[in-house]
Amino acid sequence: MIEPILVGLAFIAGLVFKRLGMPPLLGYLVAGFFAGGLQLGDAEVIHSLAELGIILLLFTIGLKLNVRELLAPQIWATATLHSAVVIPLTVLVLLSLHWLIPGVEEVETPVAWMLAFALSFSSTVFAVKIFDERGEGAALHAKLAIGILIVQDIFAVSYLVFSAEHAPSPWAFALLGLPLLRPLLAALLKQAGHGELLVLFGIGTALGAAALFEAVHLEGGLGALLFGVLLSKCSKTVELYKSLINFKDIFLTAFFLSIGYEGMPSGAMLIVALALAGLIFLRPLIYFLLLLLFRLRARTSLLVGLSLFNYSEFGLIVAAMAVKAGSLPSEWLTTLAVAMALSLFIAVPFNTHVHSLYARIADRLQKLERGQLLMQERPVNMGEAEIIIFGMGRIGGGAYDYLSQHYPENIVGVEESADKAVQLKLAGINCVAGDASDRDFLERADLQRRRMILVSLSNHEENIEVVKLLNQLNYQGKIAVVSRFPDQHDELLRMGCVTFNLYAEAGHGFAERVLEELA
The missing domain is CATH 1.20.1530.20 (Na+/H+ antiporter like fold)
Structure with a gap:
């Protein structure tokens, strides 16, 4: 049986490191050496x-x-x-x-x-x-x-x-x-x-x-x-x-x-x-x-x-x-x-701050790149679209379907998975492969001509990273971001974003759909 004190120790250590802005796994390592030394569990x-x-x-x-x-x-x-x-x-x-x-x-x-x-x-x-x-x-x-x-x-x-x-x-x-x-x-x-x-x-x-x-x-x-x-x-x-x-x-x-x-x-x-x-x-x-x-x-x-x-x-x-x-x-x-x-x-701090590290030294590192890059590393063209959706999962895909009815030929989806982007393209969806947290990609996206950016990525931390990058690049349009919990919702509001809380507003969307059918 696992000692309850060991589980509690792992939780507290992980929580401390999370509060310090580092992954909890470092806390688990510390807890492991402490527990091993005391022969706990x-x-x-x-x-x-x-x-x-x-x-x-x-x-x-x-x-x-x-x-x-x-x-x-x-x-x-x-x-x-x-x-x-x-x-x-x-x-x-x-x-x-x-x-x-x-x-x-x-x-x-x-x-x-x-x-x-x-x-x-x-x-x-x-x-x-x-x-x-x-x-x-x-x-x-x-x-x-x-x-x-x-x-x-x-x-x-x-x-x-x-x-x-x-x-x-x-x-x-x-x-x-x-x-x-x-x-x-x-x-x-x-x-x-x-x-x-x-x-x-x-x-x-x-x-x-x-x-x-x-x-x-x-x-x-x-x-x-x-x-x-x-x-x-x-x-x-x-x-x-x-x-x-x-x-x-x-x-x-x-x-x-x-x-x-x-x-x-x-x-x-x-x-x-x-x-x-x-x-x-x-x-x-x-x-x-x-x-x-x-x-x-x-x-x-x-x-x-x-x-x-x-x-x-x-x-x-x-x-x-x-x-x-x-x-x-x-x-x-x-x-x-x-x-x-x-x-x-040693590795955790570097990986935690890797995007900000790259932003500081990008100009020097890019000089080392070879002239002819791999096909999947070359810049993509998002055309004249004024609305961009980052993340073409169920939420992003649903947003694309709805907005394309109101703004046809004026919307583009960006999907991190190159294979999925190809599948969506073959299905008639205007989608390109790209990484929304990639500063190089955003710099080449001609952001100033884009009126609105919707961010619907896999987790809140990545969404926040994208918003920070957009702000650093002085993007002036509207930024709309999906949230799942009240604290995430409040954080995005403080950053000046339009935000939709999936869990809190799901009932509203459900009732709206029922009323449409009844009408």
Whole structure:
């Protein structure tokens, strides 16, 4: 059983960091080290819940994954070249530690290579959490970052397979027939409805997939990811994904708590952890330069690089297997745990303020861009439209349908997902692909000719970010923004926006519709 005091401690720590303007996950890390030091709760239960969180995370990533995107060179080549640069560099640092830090024993060369491999990954948990909190899951930079992380996870899973105590079972070849299960899984998903059965189906499928792969001596997380891919692009995939988000986030809280239960290293090894944490400052620079090489914009390259700023949970898994096999001293596991925690503390402020950071240095970074950018990075033309709708989901799409009846040929929708923008365009809707929180995009949008902008993005924080950007660019037209709660409504009013509270005014819209039918 989980100690109630541990849950309360995680909540208070998360709340404190949220009040400081930082993601609550930093509070969970602090709570984990505090609880681990005081031996609060059952460490095995915490680790089991953390494992469930990672399985659900990989399953939900699979639900949104487009396998073809992994074949793009800016994904697989960037991941490969980054590893080719970072691993040898980390080996040199590890082999030099006994000269630089008194009290640290010399690291054997095979151990150094294994540690460098473990430290070459970035955290999937962290990146997904950051993108979810900023409402950027469909943006190009988020897709690139997740694609790179999945390639890294494939590297890690391959290592775990080849270094496992037991070779994959001969039955593992039967998994090549998994695509044959897709019609059955899709039918069960459709029959699950919209309530608790949908959630049970999602959790049961993720856990069942993990158990199936572990039964044939393969990594369970890989099974969850692949079963998610099997269910991607089904009619109810989006609904299943949304129904699992909160469960995934709750169990991932246990993951951040579990890092603290690895304990603290000795004094000398703590300095080693600090040195390893300092080494991550090279990561975003390497990613930035590689992505520029593959003809990405400076903004996209910066956002991807900073989202991959830290060490990965897979590094701890690789190290734990090496400790279990006796090829790595156990104190290295706690050292890597502290280095990972420190890397998260370093990465969070940069990612929290990444848009304002880019605004300050955009002119200098843009000079580094290549002359010919990728097609999806080139400017789009929104024509003569005087009304723009940012976010073409159900709310934005409904607003488009209504306004197009009154202002035909004078309205354009902007959708973050390039694939969805193409689908809407084919359906006869005037829609372009673009990121409303992208300062470059807004600067090229010729805002002064636009009379009204409607903002209906996935979360309140992203809506606020867009309003701030519009104000910074001296937009003089009307800004209308969707809100969901009274405090959000009041905040938008203070910023001078027209706002519509979905929950408070839903009844009004319902009654209005009924009266129209009666008339």
